[in-house]
Each structure stands twice: as C-alpha cells, then as structure tokens.
Amino acid sequence: MTAGRLSSRLAWYARRLSAMSTAEVAHRVGELARKRSARLVQPGWARFDVGDGPLPVFPVAIDPALADADLLARWDRVAELAMARRHHFLGREWPPAGEASLWHFDPCSRREWPRDRYCFDINYRHSDVYGDVKYVWEINRLQYLQPIAALAARTGRAELGAFVSDEIAGWIADNPPFHGINWPSGIELALRAISVLVATRLVGDDAFSPAARRSIRAFLAATGTWLRRYPSRFSSANNHLIAEAVGLYVIATACPDLPAAKSWRAYARRVLAEEADRQFHADGIGAEQSPTYTAFTLELYLTAARVGQAAGDPLPQAVLQKLAAVGEALTWFMDENGAVPRIGDDDEGRVIVSDPDADRHYVASVVSAAAAVCDRPDIAPPAAPPHLRDLVFGRRLAPVKGVGVRTFPEGGYTVLRDRVHGRQLVLAMDHGPLGFLSIAAHGHADTLAVWLDYGGKALLADAGTYLYHAGGAWRDAFRGTPLHNTLSIGGESSSLVSGAFNWKTKAQARGLVVDERLDAFSCAAAHDGYRARFGVAHARLLRRLSADTFHIEDRLDGAAAPTETVAISFLSGEGVDIRATDRPGTFDFVADGLPLMRLAGPQGWAATLESGREAGRLGWRSPCFGVKVPSAQLVFRGSAPPGGTMRTEMRLL
Template sequence: MSLAWYLKRLSNMSPAEIAHRVVEQAKRSASRQKAYGWAAFASDSAKIPSIPGLAAALVRGASAERRTAIAEASARVLAGEFSALGMDWPRRPAEALFPPSVWSLDPVTGKAWRNDQFCFDIAYRHERELGDIKYVWEFNRLQFLQPLAAQVALADDPQALKALNDAIGSWHGANPPFRGLGWNSGIEVGLRAASLIVVTSLCGEKLSVESQRQIREILAASLYWLTRFPSGFSSANNHLIAEAVGEFLICLSMPWAPNAERHRVHAAQVLEVESQKQIFADGAPAEQSPTYGAFSAEMLLIADLAGRLAGAPLKPDVERQLKAFAAFVLWLSNVDGSTPAIGDDDEGRVLTLCAHEKTYADSVAAAILGMYGASAEGLVEKPRLELRDALFSSPAGGGEPLSGARTFANGGYTVVQESRAARRARLVIDHGPLGYLAIAAHGHADANALTLTIDGHDVIVDPGTYLYHSGGEWRDWFRGTRSHSTVTVNGADQSIISGPFNWSHKANGKLELFEDGGASGAWRLQASHDGYKGRFGVTHVRTLEADERGYVVVDRLDAASAGSEPEVEVVFQLAADIEALAIEGGYRLSKQGVFLADLLLDAAGGVSVTSGGALGEGGWVSPQFGVKTPAPRISWRGRMPKTGVRTLVRLG
C-alpha cells in the first residue's frame, strides 16, 4: 500500500478515528503472531446452525416458474459455470468442481493470489499484476451455493447436495482461519456467513456430518473476526451493515456460541441504528447509489426476516425505513424496473441465483413489499424469479405506473414521471450530496446531472461504474464530472478525487426551487452546487422546465465577482443504443430508426458527438461492473455567456 494512499486517507480522518486505527493496527499485529487453526473454533455442539422457518418460507414462495429458475441456476453451478462482474470464470469439470486453486484464482488475469499470508498483509489496493481482488472476493462469498441449497430443499437433488458438501470441504481446507484474502475484509466475511446460514437453513441434516462440522467452525471463526475488527468511522458504510448482518445471523443460528446473546443484541442495535443513517427518512440511500441502497436494504431485510423467524425481530424503525426505500425505488424506476446508474454499482447481492440482474433495486423493492404486505402500487409487472422473490413472496406488480413529480429532499433527487407531447417520460435530477461519510466512497461527481427516458427507452443516462481497484484512470473517468450529463468548468471535476474511494473536496448540491405548475403541467426546477466556487469563483446553476413540446435546460455560472468567462463543457451522455444524427442546431436522437427527440443547443460554441474514443475524450457507459461500451456523448464547449447555455429537448 503506497504512502500517498495512507496520507490521503488520513486527511479524511478525525483524531478519534486515527486513535481507533492505531488500536486496530495493534490488534492486527497481535493476531499476526498467533497461530490460529480450525481446532480453536471447534464446538462441543453437534447441532446444525439454522434459521427456523426459512425453508418453509422458500417452499411457500416457490411458484412453478421460480422452481424452474432455481433448477436452471443449480444446473449452471453443477456444469462448472460461474459468471459475475462482467466476467466468466474458467469452466470446471463436473468431477472437479471445487479444486483448492479455485478460491484464489483471478478469472481476468488467470493468476492466483497467495492464500498462505496473514490476511491483513495482502497488499491488494494497488495490486495490478494479479488483478482486481473484487473478482476473487466475489467467488469466496459462496453465493453460488444458494441455488444448490434451494434445489436440495425443493427437489431433494442428490447432485446438488454432493456439490454442496464438496464445496464446503474444499473451502474449509483451502482457507484456514485468517490466512488468505477470504478473511481480509469484514463485508466478505459477513456475506459468506449469510450464504452458509442460508445453506444450512434450507438443507438441514441432509448435509454431511463433516460439512456440518466445517460450517460450525467457519461461522465460529467468522464471529470472532467480525467482532474483533468491525468497520468504524469513515469506513462505517454498507460494510458495517454486512458485518452486523453476519454477526446477527451467526448468533441467531448458533445460540450456543460464546457470548452469542451479547453479540446478537449488539448486532441488532447496529442494524437498527444504521438503517436510520444509511437510508434517509425520504427513502433515498445515503450512499447516493440506488443499487448500493438496495444492497444495504436487502441485508437489513434478510436480518429482519431471520429475526422474526427466530423470535428476535428488529425494531419497527427498520421496517419503516425499508418501506420508504421501496417507495423511493418505485419512483425512480423505468417501465422495465431499471433505475439510473447513479453512483457506484459493484453488483453486491445477498440472495442470488448468480446471474446478472439489470433491475436489482426493483427486485429488492418487491421483496420488501412482499415481506411486509405493503401496497404494490407503481411496482412494474414482470416475472419475479430470483431466490429473494421466493423467500419473500414478492408480488408480481401491475396497475398504473406512478405519475407526477416527487422531490426527495434528504437524498437530493427530483423525479418526474409524466406524459408529455404524447410521450411517456421519466426525468431524474441529482441535486444532492456527493456521498456518505467523510470519504463518500461510492459517490460520483455528478451534481446537477440529469437522466431521461422516453417511452421506456434510456436516452440521457448516467455512465455507470466500470471498475474499482484495477480501473486506474478509467475509475476516475467514470466517477468524474465530464462523464456525466452536467457542466464541467475549466476541465476540472466538481469534487476533487484523491483515491479510488476518496475525495479531498466535496461539492454541495442544493435544490433552489421546484414549482409543479399545477394543472398546466409547466413545472420548473432550479438547482445549484458550489463545487467550483472555491477554485474558480463560480456556482453552477441549472434550471430545468417543461413546456408543451418537451424540456428546456438552462445552465449558467453565478460569479462571486466580475471576471473572465471560464471555459465550460456541457455534456449529455446518451445510452449506447441511441443514434445521434446531426441536424441544424443540434442532434436528432433515435433508436433503431424510431425518432425519440431533438436535442438543440442555442449558444455559440463547439458542439460534437463522440462514441468511444480515447480516455477523457470519448463517450462510454458501463452496463455492468467490469464492462464498458462505446456510447454517443454530446459535448458543447466554449465560454459560458452571462445568460448561460440553453438546451432544448423536443420530444418526437
């Protein structure tokens, strides 16, 4: 790990956090010297760790279509297939599905990480030769065991059961306590524990006696590690929720574990408090990412379900926050259930059939509605065939889509769902904070950015995430201002990047006004941010208003004092399948020959559209983690006139 990384990280730490980190490092040093082994976590109990009633919930919610989806997912695992984060792992033969080497393999580079080092000595943040640790972590979450376990519970499948026993034995043998990268991040330990408890709860005594013993040891070691090294201060985001979920589920399923009741109560308190912090009162996620919000919500949801089944429910505040999040997602959703790719998305899941989910946030919202029996008004009607749909009996949806305007003041979003000029449109305007806590790890520099769908087609989009640790300059591009549909001043990001998950300066967004227009429908919004005020003496103000033919966007810079007009770039990043044909004054936007809208700019300056191209100049979107795709990017560059730059979006 580089000295520069440490210095940048320290700059966002309070004195209390620095003291916490010193103590944490001392604990790590002490643990490094200790010779742990599985024997240290052996139990006198022969009971199976499980959540009572989870298997019954699966059976109740497993429709014929869901059973088919589970069987197909199980078959993929048995065929040696695994895909995640935009990458296919090398296919493994059925007779050797889980060799010891599979747990340390990077599928991108084909190289193996060392599994014999003390976990905290593995310098993964700046590793480039071996690959991005995200991929190896993903496989070690053991979430591919979930469809196997569901298939055993529903169909008593002997092949799936054998694969479960083989996988558990292989992981146990290859990953001794606190050696290797399976142990160096609390979120990974917590999610793996959740997967194993799903397995034991669905399969019970069908698992071999040896597998039961190995799972007890893995869970006991996990509980010890989670309680010894919890996330705190600027790291206490969704990682803290995952750690608390792991701790909570282990204690519910293994009440005989040392200090289980004390740890359970502590974990429940953490989850109850974090549900209020990481989901705002209006339902928007504090991480400033719909999918990260869904990830946190799903973790809270499985914890609340397990607690209720075991007679130890979380406080009603958790249910209230989850319902608010579901309502936020329903407003944000397109007609197919997809949400804008705002902020980071690393495809984190809790319950999964191990296939890419384009509409993950919508799926979690449906599970919340199913869990609490809440109204499904506005929920998109579609097949719901995920494992979480079966466990939570997700409703199918249906009825009229939401219509109107809704401002989420805490989260900093305004959403408009409406019919205009004989088209169905959804607009999302981001006027909120950069992200959560001091480092805003998963936020993007996208203040005043907008996205637009027309008749269900994504037109103006958020670019997405692409990569984390191994992304380098591409990581910065996808987080930066110029990749988003907003204004850049003098080529600089609104917020200053100081690391892959860190910022040294954060722009503050603000909604100045919203007038709904009443019966006329001629609403008007104005938002601003101060990201350029300290460096360039200007505040970006964006006004967006509706008229009978579409929308008018006016961007201007309010200067603290008279001075030269700065160089600006106004960007509209289009979806990859949108065609942009040059016409007088702008571009005609269409999809597969179907006209959707004209985008017209009326200020003097240079206008161009580029799809793909060099880093920093072209148009790119990331439809899923690890994948980037060329996409048209409309760019206006010039000196910002005092009256601003006016863009007309005329719906076709």
C-alpha cells in the same frame, strides 16, 4: 513493490488520514494493535471447534415449491455451469484454475492470491500483481450455491446437494481462519456466512456428515469472532457496517449455542436500530447516493428484519417504517419495466442470489421484497423478475406509480413522472450531497446532472462504474463530471477525485427552488465545485415549457468568465443512438429506429458526437461491473460569459 506503487500506497494513506477525525485516528490505532496481536494466533480451525451440534441453517423457512418452471430452468443452468467450473461473475469468465486454488485465483491476471499469509499483511488495495480483488472476493461469497441448493431441495437430486456440501467443505479446508485473501474484509465474511446458511437450510441434514456439520459450526464461530473484532466504523461505516451487523445477527440466530452468540445478537440489533437513520436520509434516499447501493443496504436490512420476524425478535417498528420509506423513494425513479437509473456506483452486491437474468432489475426485486416484509403493498414495484429472493421475503407487485413531481430535499433529487404522447416519462435532477460520510466512497461527481427515461428507454443515462481498485484513470473517468449529464469546465470535474474511494474536494449544492406543479414544473439549484478553481458557481434550471418540451438553462455566476472551454454533455443509454439532424446544433435520440427526443444545444456552441474515445475517455458506459462499452455521447462546447444563460431544449417526440 515498485517505487511508483509505494508512492501510490503512501498517497492513499495520506488521503485516508486526512478524512479521519481525531476519534477515528484513535480507533484505527487500537484496531491496528488488535490486528498485530492476532497475527500471533496459530492458523487452523481447532480453536473455534465448538463441538457437535445441529446443522446451523438460515433461520427463515424457504419453500422451493413456490418456484415456477422458468426459474427452475434458470437454476438448472447455474448448476450446470458451476459444476463444470464455468463461472461468470462481474463481467468475467473464469478460466481453468489449473493447480491453483479456485478460492484464491484471479481470472484476469491468472495468478493466485497468497494463501498462507496473515490476511492483514496482504496489500489488496495497491497490488499490481494479482488484479482487482473484487473478482476473487466475488466467487468466495459462495452465492452461486444458493440457487443450486434451492434446485436440490425442489428436485431431490442428490448430486446437487453433494456438490453444495463439497463446495462448503472445500472452502473451509482451503481457508483457515485469518490467513489468505478471504479474511480481511468483513462484508465478504458476512455475505459468505449468509450464503452458507441459506444453502444448509435448503439442502438439509442429509447432505452433511457429522464432521461437516461440526466444521460449519467452527466456520461460523470464526466468522462471527472476526466480524465482531473488526467492525467498520467512522468513515468506513457505510454498507460494510450494515453487512457485518446483519451477518452477526444471522449467525447468532442460526447458531445460538455459540459462546458469544447472545452478545453478537444484541450488538448487531443495536447497530441496525441506530444506523437506519444514518444509512438512509429522512426522505428515504440512500446516503450512498446510488439506487443500487441503496437497494443493497435495504436488502441487508430486510434480511435482518425477516430473520427477526421468524425468530420472534422483530426489529423496531421505526426501522420497518424507514425501510418502507426507502422502498417508496426508489419507486419514484422506476419505469414501468422496473428499471431505475444507475446513479453512482454499482458493484452488483447482493444478499440473496438466484441467477444472472433474475437480477436485471435488482432494485425492483428488492423493493418488491420490502413491500412484502413491511406489509406495504402500496410501495410495490410494477415489475420484477421471479427470484429466489421472493421465496425468502415474499413478493409484491403493483400498478405503475402515477404522475406527479416529488422532491427529496435531504437526499437531493427531484423527480417528475408523467405520460407524454402515450409513453411514460421519468425525469430526474440531482441537487444533493456527493456521497456518504467523509470519503463519499460510492458517489460520483454528477451534481446537477439529469437522467431521462422515456418509453422504457434511457435517453439520458448514467455512465456506470466499470472498476474499483484496478480501474486507475478509468475509475476516475467513470466517476468524473465529463461522463455525466451536466456541465464541466476545462475537462475537469465539479468534485475532484483522490483515489478509488476518496475525494480531494466535494461540490456542495445550494439554493434549491422547485415548482412541483406538473404542468409548470421547474427545478433550480447551484453548486460551488468550480468556485475555488475558476471563480464561478454553476447554476442550473430545469423547467417544463409544454407537455413535451423542457429547457435546461445553465449559468456560471462569478466575477469573470472561465478561460477554459465549457462543456455540456448528454450520454445516451443502452440501445439509444444520437443522430445529427439537418438543423445545426440539433440532434435526435433514436431507439429501435424511432426518434424519441430532439435536443438542441446552446446557440452558437460547437457540437461533437463521441463514442468510445480513448483520449479524454468520452463516449463510454459501463452496463455492469468490469465491463465498459462505447455509448453515444453528445457534447456541446463553447465559452460562457458570467451570468449568461446557456439553453438546451429537449422535445419529446
């Protein structure tokens, strides 16, 4: 390890330790002891052999006969590519692995992660050799087997069932318990187990020999043992904890004769009941402060709920009511096409996987499932592509949610929905917490940012995620304030990053005042993120002047004006260009050749249009994990006297 990499690793541990309570430190010490003792266990599946028995399958019936011709065609394409080893995940094409193990091969570095090393000895967070661990973990979720198994069940094509069986057998043979890169992360174990069980449910007994059935039972026993031994707790108890609990619940239900199945099931059910009010705010907003992460946690919960219903062990009614509230909150951000702003992190985590096209509107698909599982047709989305998920949970669609204003005080958003000039408008402002738990791992420094969707076009969009562990300065930039639709000072962020999933400081929003009358709408709030460094608080007022005109009024309150340049940014979404007009400081947001919004910045401030600028990392958007593309970003720069108002006008056309 290089000196720089060692320094980075030590700094990470220092930051992580600073976010821990005394109780968490004690937990981590005990966890470390358990990890060290487990290193002495000899690798191999023999100690998890639970004997012959029935093929474990996902406990919910799945009927592929419900899939339409288009969905079948898309599954066929997934099968064709996978069987040719032409994998594509997280924006990357997998090159041929050659002599390397597919399950340990990184598509970017083209190196093989250690296969024989004890899993907790592999430094996946700080390695500059192998690449971002997200890629190797993604293919090892085995989720591509789900649509192939569904196609096999629908068509009866024996070669598809054989491929699924061989992939599962190959994974088991190449990944002995607790050695290699595919064992240290509980969420990966849980999602992989669910994928295997969905696949076995669909292809059935005939695809597996007695020896294969026995090895799958051992695989589930080892997976459950590891999940229960190392739960994500304290500052790590976010979606990872929920995934682990759902994985245990599904394994225990699918294979009840495993020795610890009864205790696993009871533990998992208790965790899911206790965590529902922690993972989701009282108003239905996800605590991770990201619609897609909210949908992912919601899908995990729905999986447990559906399994419980099928097994005669339903989750508590209070949990189902919370899941419905989460689905309802998500629909407030949704346009008539089922799209939502990509606020905060999005690493494309899924539970049930169909094909790439089917997850273009992932949030809408999960909300559709929530409407079915919770029997709440009123929360159904207006649109969602057909998906394998529909065959597991059910599917509900409903007319577009009407007009109005909704404030989510705990989650920290205010949303306005209306129709202007015959087009749908969805306008949102953030005034909430940075993220969940002490590390706020998946939040972005976007306090007081605004997002605007008009006529199905994201005129004011979020920058997205790009990369996690391997992102470096780009990871910081995509989480930072300058790439979001809000105000920054001196190029700095309102909350300061400290590593890929940590924060040095966190802006706190306060002073929320909302007028929820549609025709007289206003939303005002402030945050303290700049007070310690610049001696000022940032206050923002978003208000409606007329049916098609809104003002954003920014103010810096404090004893003195910052000496650094103040910037107010507006980032456009996919298919939206920003063009200067013949009036100084005024710009049109254009989609399909048609101006949809005219924006005029603070009087006297200099305006620049950025697109794909490397220096300063402005004018970028990440449409999916692992991909960044130039995107039009309008930046106004100037100086701000204390208490003076900086006004931006947005007029919809």
